[in-house]
Amino acid sequence: MPNKTKVGLIHLGKKQASSEYLAQQLDVLGYQTVDYDAEKFTVTDTSVNEFIINLDDSDFDLESLIHELERHGAKIIFNDTKVANDLVGWNKNRWLRHLLHKLNPRHDLFPKVVDMKMRQEINLKQFGIHQVWILAASIGGPEAILRFLGEFSGDEPLLFIIVQHMDSEFVGMMEKQLQKNPKITVKIAASGVIIKAGEALLVPVDEDIMIQSDGSITVKDYNPLRAATPCIDDVCADLISQLKKVNMAVFSGMAKDGVVGATNVFENGGTIITQTAASSVVSSISDEVRRLNMSQFDGKPEEMAHYITEKLELKIGD
Secondary structure, eight states: OOOOOOOEEEESSSSOOOHHHHHHHHHHHOOOOEEEEEGGOOOOOTOEEEEEEEEEESSSOHHHHHHHHHHTOOOEEEEHHHHTOOOHHHHHHHHHHHHHHHHTTOSSSOOOSSSOOOTTTOOGGGOOEEEEEEEEETHHHHHHHHHHTOOOOOSSSSSEHHHHHHHHGGGHHHHHTTSSSSSSSEOOOOOOOOOOOTEEEEEOOSOOEEEESSSEEEEEEEOOTOOOSSHHHHHHHHHHHHHOOEEEOOOOOOOOOTTHHHHHHHHTTTEEEOOOTTTTTTHHHHHHHHHOOSSSEEEHHHHHHHHHHHHHHHHHHO
């Protein structure tokens, strides 16, 4: 068995939770970690050539430590524990991937999709899901989606996929805001999350998602040419390629992204509903969908939710 690559973990002060988690992940990947106290640090093991410095907010003389490492030709990577300790879900995965990629480029920033038969139709009813609804939004979307989700009981056989245009630093904030609805659980669509009826998955910014045949979410690299993050058009295309049919609710937003996605949903036999212009902060996306005569219902967020539950009852009763 080949010798494991050693990685030095240098701790400024008390060992932090994020550095302990990092050590566990490195062990899983076949690395051997060596802990060092920054106050007593000297390079004694010449087989350790890569070091991760776990930063804190102390007044430690970091310059002398870096000089010592550079003198030995070591690779230096920084981990800001003050930030990393508070990361959860997708953001924690993203932080880990970036550190691993810095350690060795063979660790891809985006994990590979394992199941190469993704384009086979997935039977959602085995997971208790009768309908999938893509909730597409941009400016003014969070408030509208929160009002919309608040009208459901959580017992409906529905899966919601939320595609909200935003920057990466707002993903966690968006998740917390949408969790204020009383019944529908909102989760970031991180790798390994299992789809469930009565829940909503928030599509991350720097990844696209796929649904595995076992109901688990996996992530893949996104289209670098996309104009918006996350991309509504891309999410629609990916889900249509896997599922027999998806539906779409278009909320407040100012962008062109989403119109092509809505067209694909409509032409594939899905239902499209839109938030009224009067109840939207900006109505660019829904205006275009209405102009193309693809909206089968137009209403306020609460009315959109009622439309879905009423139509769902009729379909199940048929």
